[in-house]
Amino acid sequence: MAELHADGLIEVLSRAQELEGHLSPALLRHVARRLRLPPSRVLGTASFYHLFRFTPPAAHSCLVCTGTACHVQGAAALLAALQREPLAQWGIELGTVRCVGTCSGAPLLVVDGRVWNHSSGATAVADLRRLMP
Amino acid sequence: MSTAATAMLRVCTAAGCRSRGGEQLRRHCATAATEAATEAATEAMAAGAPPLRVKGVGCLGPCSDGPLLAVDAEDTTRLFGFAADQASGRARAERVAAGLQQRLRATGSAPAGAELGTWRPPGAHLIPADDPFLALQRRLVLERCGLIDPGELDDALAAGAYRQLRAVLEQDDPAAVIAAVQRSGLRGRGGAAYPTGLKWQAVAAMAGQRKLVVCNGDEGDPGAFMDRTVLEGDPHGVLEGMAIAALAVGADHGFVYVRAEYPLAIARVRRAIAQAQRRGWLGTAIGGSRHGFDVEVRVGAGAYVCGEETALIHSIEGRRGTPRPRPPYPAERGAFGLPTLINNVETFANIPVLLRLGCEVYGRGTKVFSLTGPVRRGGVLEVPLGTSLRTIVETMGGGSASGRPIKAVQTGGPSGGCVPASALDVPVDDASLRALGTLLGSGGLVVLDAGTDMVDLAAFFMAFSREESCGKCIPCRCGTVQLELLLRKLLARRGTAADLAELERLCAVVSSASLCGLGQSAPRPLLSTLRHFRPEYTALLNAEAGQPQAVQP
Ligand SMILES: Cc1cc2nc3c(=O)[nH]c(=O)nc-3n(C[C@H](O)[C@H](O)[C@H](O)COP(=O)(O)O)c2cc1C
Ligand code: SF4
Ligand code: FES
Ligand code: FES
Numbered sequence: 292m293a294e295l296h297a298d299g300l301i302e303v304l305s306r307a308q309e310l311e312g313h314l315s316p317a318l319l320r321h322v323a324r325r326l327r328l329p330p331s332r333v334l335g336t337a338s339f340y341h342l343f344r345f346t347p348p349a350a351h352s353c354l355v356c357t358g359t360a361c362h363v364q365g366a367a368a369l370l371a372a373l374q375r376e377p378l379a380q381w382g383i384e385l386g387t388v389r390c391v392g393t394c395s396g397a398p399l400l401v402v403d404g405r406v407w408n409h410s411s412g413a414t415a416v417a418d419l420r421r422l423m424p
Numbered sequence: 425m426s427t428a429a430t431a432m433l434r435v436c437t438a439a440g441c442r443s444r445g446g447e448q449l450r451r452h453c454a455t456a457a458t459e460a461a462t463e464a465a466t467e468a469m470a471a472g473a474p475p476l477r478v479k480g481v482g483c484l485g486p487c488s489d490g491p492l493l494a495v496d497a498e499d500t501t502r503l504f505g506f507a508a509d510q511a512s513g514r515a516r517a518e519r520v521a522a523g524l525q526q527r528l529r530a531t532g533s534a535p536a537g538a539e540l541g542t543w544r545p546p547g548a549h550l551i552p553a554d555d556p557f558l559a560l561q562r563r564l565v566l567e568r569c570g571l572i573d574p575g576e577l578d579d580a581l582a583a584g585a586y587r588q589l590r591a592v593l594e595q596d597d598p599a600a601v602i603a604a605v606q607r608s609g610l611r612g613r614g615g616a617a618y619p620t621g622l623k624w625q626a627v628a629a630m631a632g633q634r635k636l637v638v639c640n641g642d643e644g645d646p647g648a649f650m651d652r653t654v655l656e657g658d659p660h661g662v663l664e665g666m667a668i669a670a671l672a673v674g675a676d677h678g679f680v681y682v683r684a685e686y687p688l689a690i691a692r693v694r695r696a697i698a699q700a701q702r703r704g705w706l707g708t709a710i711g712g713s714r715h716g717f718d719v720e721v722r723v724g725a726g727a728y729v730c731g732e733e734t735a736l737i738h739s740i741e742g743r744r745g746t747p748r749p750r751p752p753y754p755a756e757r758g759a760f761g762l763p764t765l766i767n768n769v770e771t772f773a774n775i776p777v778l779l780r781l782g783c784e785v786y787g788r789g790t791k792v793f794s795l796t797g798p799v800r801r802g803g804v805l806e807v808p809l810g811t812s813l814r815t816i817v818e819t820m821g822g823g824s825a826s827g828r829p830i831k832a833v834q835t836g837g838p839s840g841g842c843v844p845a846s847a848l849d850v851p852v853d854d855a856s857l858r859a860l861g862t863l864l865g866s867g868g869l870v871v872l873d874a875g876t877d878m879v880d881l882a883a884f885f886m887a888f889s890r891e892e893s894c895g896k897c898i899p900c901r902c903g904t905v906q907l908e909l910l911l912r913k914l915l916a917r918r919g920t921a922a923d924l925a926e927l928e929r930l931c932a933v934v935s936s937a938s939l940c941g942l943g944q945s946a947p948r949p950l951l952s953t954l955r956h957f958r959p960e961y962t963a964l965l966n967a968e969a970g971q972p973q974a975v976q977p
Contacts, residue, residue, distance in 0.1 A: 298760075300742035301725055305684075339744040339894075340725030342684055358646030359834060359870045360796035362884050389728070389888065390646035391685050393440045394796035394870075395488040395803055406443035 300326060304337055313344045349384035351422050354401040358390025361398040365411075369398050372412025373419075381423045430477070431497035431540050433457075433524075434570065436490060437480035438656045439688050440649075440803070444506075445513020446491035447480070452521035453493075454478040460528035476528065476540070479579075482569040482657020486557050487803035493520075493548065494570070498541030503558070504548035511547065520545045557801050557820045564781075564790050565773045566806045569657030574692050577660065577699040585660040586705050588776040589667050593713045601672040601779070602628060608778045608786055614640055614731075614768030615839065615865045616941075617854040623765065626755040627673040630763035635675035637666050637717075638740065638759065638766045641682040641689070642724055642731035645837025646888070648868030650792040651769040653804045655682065655689040658773070659696035663719060665772030667710060668779070670717040673765050678717060679740055683724040694721050728838075728892035732940050733766045735894070746894045747940035768866070791852060791864070797834075797871030798826040807852075814848035817871055828874040832956070834881070836865025838888045839945030841952025842872070842881075861952045863945075878957040879964060882950040883911040889946035900943025903934035907950065914964045921965055928954070 303322055308314055314337055323330040337343045355361075355370045370387065378385050391401055396408025400415060402422075407415065435441075435450035461475035484492040489505025491513075509516055523546040531539040544550070553559065563569075572579040580586075592601055606621025627635060639662060643651040654662060666678050680697075682690050697719050700706040708716040722740050729735045730745040737759045739745040758764020770792055778786045788809045793816060795802045800822030807816060817823070817833055824830050832842040841862030843850060850856050854864045872881070890904035910927045913919045931947035938944045954961060 298740075298742035301739065302723070302742075305723060305725060336742065336744050339746075340727050342726035359837070359868070359884070360647040362646075363797055363870060363872055363876055363881070388685065389644075390648075391439075392643070392649035392652040393443050393487070394647055394649065394794065395440055395490070396443055397796065399443075406439075408443055 300328065300333065300336055301340070304333075304343060308343060313347050315345070349379070350382035351403055351419075352384050352386065352401075353378065353419060354386045354388040356389075356391060356397070356399050356401065357387045358394065358397075360390070360394035364397045366398045369400070369410055369412055369415065373415065376416050376419075378419065381420065383419055383422060431495075432477045432479060433540075434479050434481045434484070434494040434496065436482070436484045436492040436570065438483040438487075439652060439686070440483060440487035441490040441492055442688065444490045445516060448513045448517040449491050449493065449520060450478060450480045452517035453524055456521040456525040457528065460525050463529065479573050480575070481571065482574050483566075483653045483804050484570040485561070485803050485805060486551060486801050488799075488801055489549075489551060489803075491516075493545055495540055495543060495545075497539070497543070500541060501553070503551045503553070504545050505551050506548055508549060509547045516547060519547060522546075557803075557805065557822075560811075560815065560820055561806050562790050562808050563806050564777045564786075565654060565661070565770055565792055566657065566804070567777070568661060569653065572658065574657055574659055575695055577696070577703060580658070580660040584780075585658075585776075586664050586700075586711075588779045589664050589671075589705065590711050592668050592671055592779070593711045593715065596713070598628060598672045598674065601668060604779060604783070605672075605775065607783045608789070609783075610771070610774055610778060610789060611854070612768055613770035613774070613791070613866065615645075615836070615863065617864065620767065620771055623755060623767070624669065624672055626753070627675075627763050627765040630756060632763055634677070634762050635673055636759050636762050636764040637670045637673070637675045637678040638736065638754075638764055639666055639678065639680040639769055639772055640731060640733070640736060640766055641680055641686075641693075641769045642728075642736065643683060643686075643769075643866065644728040644731045644892075645839075645866050645868045647794065647796050647834070647870040648837060648866050649794045650804060650867045652686050652689050653794070654769050654773050654792070655680075655686070656692050659689075659693045660700065661773045661776060662693075662769055663696060663700055663706065665775035666719065667706065667717050668775050669765055669767065669772065671715055673763075675765065676716050676718070678719040679722050679759070680719060681722045681724060681730075681736055681740060684726055690721060690723055697721065727894075728888075729894045729940070729942050732942060734940070736766065737764065744894075746896045747942075749939060770867075788853075791867055793852075793867045793869050795821050795869050795871070797869075798824055798828075798873050799871045800825045802871075809853050810851040812849050812851050813843055813869075816852070816869065817848060821871065824871070824873050826873045826875065830871055831874045831876055832872045832878075834870040834872060834949075835868070836863030836948075837868055838885045838892075839863060839941065839948060840865045841948050842878070842956060844956040847956075861955050862948070878953040878960045879911065879915055882953045883908060883915060885949035886911055886946065889942060893942060893946075897937075897939040897943065899934050899937035900939070900946065903930060903938070903943070904946050906930055907934065907947065911950070914961065917964055917966050919965055924961060924965065 323333040400407040457476040489507040610620045611617040735745040735747045754764040792806045886908040895901045
């Protein structure tokens with residue numbers, strides 16, 4: 292079904308972001324040229340999806356799960372505790388995710404792709420501090 | 425669960441247990457088994473027995489006790505958990521592996537692990553086979569999940585995978601397959617509960633050389649992970665269901681759409697497709713027949729609305745995932761303008777099962793649920809449709825784990841609502857739950873205890889819908905913003921009776937005037953909590969703010 296494959300824009304963007312860390316204007320222009328698509332179509336698609344980013348990531352990422360199971364078991368307090376810390380100075384980017392599907396560990400964090408189950412503000416902050424070089 | 429005569433360790437390496445060190449545990453146990461076998465062989469100066477088989481498997485069910493480990497020996501199966509074990513994943517893996525090696529050494533050159541029948545992994549607790557969480561399940565869709573190594577096609581084949589596809593190919597009678605699906609009464613498991621056989625018939629009736637089959641594995645409802653479990657634990661069951669569907673409706677190409685948040689499921693489905701292709705169960709001339717069926721994986725990029733079928737189609741085409749009006753339904757005009765059959769992961773996984781069992785034995789079928797929130801035992805369970813919610817939550821889940829009584833159970837995610845504790849005897853099926861103002865939805869059950877603020881929960885879901893609204897139509901784009909603002913106003917105790925009335929009026933507008941299911945259902949969590957927990961709303965009303973002279977900042 293090769294003729295359908297010309298539409299693999301999202302796959303191309305995912306791969307590009309995987310390699311480069313983010314989608315820079317130059318990278319988006321390059322993708323548009325290579326796929327023979329108008330730049331507006333490429334940016335329009337990329338900006339629709341939450342997982343695409345247009346600025347470089349920090350050294351580490353910390354996502355607080357704000358799905359339902361985590362929410363009813365203290366995710367808001369966990370997020371607030373982390374927001375009070377100068378995570379950016381530690382090279383950690385704080386974000387949220389809506390459920391990673393391992394809710395029995397709620398409330399949880401996803402730090403650099405790894406799940407930290409049953410997280411509480413104080414211990415999470417101490418563990419995150421250790422990520423600093 | 426049945427066991428073979430030879431012993432085996434099955435370690436859950438699905439995402440839940442993996443986050444608790446399951447993969448580490450498997451690796452350490454496998455190394456211990458190999459070393460013990462090598463030692464035994466050296467001492468006996470002969471080729472020893474093959475090492476004890478240590479297998480990584482899909483979800484075993486009670487994820488909250490994880491990482492889970494099943495010991496099959498001497499014709500019994502014992503399931504162990506480590507819920508009370510505070511050790512780190514590594515320390516636990518080392519401890520258990522050391523215990524295993526010691527035990528295997530003690531039995532010398534005895535056949536690989538045959539004497540593990542009484543072995544208890546150090547630090548583990550037994551989950552007895554008659555525990556309600558296990559005993560009350562009817563595992564059809566999850567039959568092979570937890571038994572087979574999902575990365576090994578041979579394991580799946582030995583357990584019966586692709587047998588129904590073979591039978592369907594031999595019969596070569598698409599109409600008979602559709603008739604069987606129709607007779608079974610199977611309804612879609614993705615949330616809308618549409619009769620699967622009818623949908624298949626509609627796609628089959630379409631003219632056209634090319635048709636598509638799409639498996640919806642977007643599973644966006646927070647707190648739901650049934651589809652992740654099926655895709656991780658038995659990907660071949662889903663692929664077999666898709667291939668049968670393709671034969672029945674006359675499609676030659678398929679897509680499995682999986683959300684990016686499920687990297688392990690994506691990897692396992694990709695691997696399963698490659699293996700099935702190599703053995704001729706997918707690709708050209710499947711099973712040696714004249715039919716061809718190719719499948720490829722499409723990964724989502726984080727947009728809840730892409731679970732909606734028309735948005736999913738746009739996403740597969742590499743576009744913005746915005747829904748469009750129906751008709752035309754995907755059966756008529758789907759991805760790339762072709763007639764397209766879209767079903768949920770669990771729907772497809774039901775197909776080989778119901779064909780094998782026949783309608784009589786299959787009965788009403790089952791539903792897979794993910795049970796979360798403050799319950800004693802949570803995880804994934806499959807029960808006969810119509811089991812009561814109380815059985816699932818109190819008997820199987822063991823009730824509240826927080827010390828506070830259960831207040832309600834949330835079902836159906838952001839499109840659903842709450843079942844109050846007083847109504848827990850409701851049987852879980854779509855019609856009964858709809859009568860209570862909620863939905864069966866895809867199967868996520870989130871237990872709420874007395875500490876849950878229901879107005880806050882309504883605001884939480886409204887914020888979710890606001891964030892995930894694609895913005896295409898005004899009632900949803902603006903209505904969710906307004907509704908959330910009103911809820912926040914109530915929560916700040918600045919709301920009035922007029923605000924509450926406005927809230928209800930606006931809910932009616934949003935649900936009736938929105939284009940797709942996201943907007944149409946967005947008010948449901950609010951309306952449901954309002955219906956069952958109205959005093960919590962009225963208690964927040966600010967009486968003074970209701971007076972005309974009171975000016976609010
Ligand atoms: C906002 C929204 C999100 C949805 N998300 C999913 C989903 O994650 N998985 C799914 O199978 N169906 C989802 N659906 C339902 C699909 O549109 C469609 O009905 C379903 O995939 C059909 O398969 P089934 O008949 O086997 O259930 C969603 C619907 C809406 C309106
Ligand atoms: S109802 Fe909401 S999500 Fe659906 S099309 Fe309209 S704006 Fe988009
Ligand atoms: S709600 Fe947090 S992992 Fe599911
Ligand atoms: S993930 Fe291991 S038991 Fe569910």
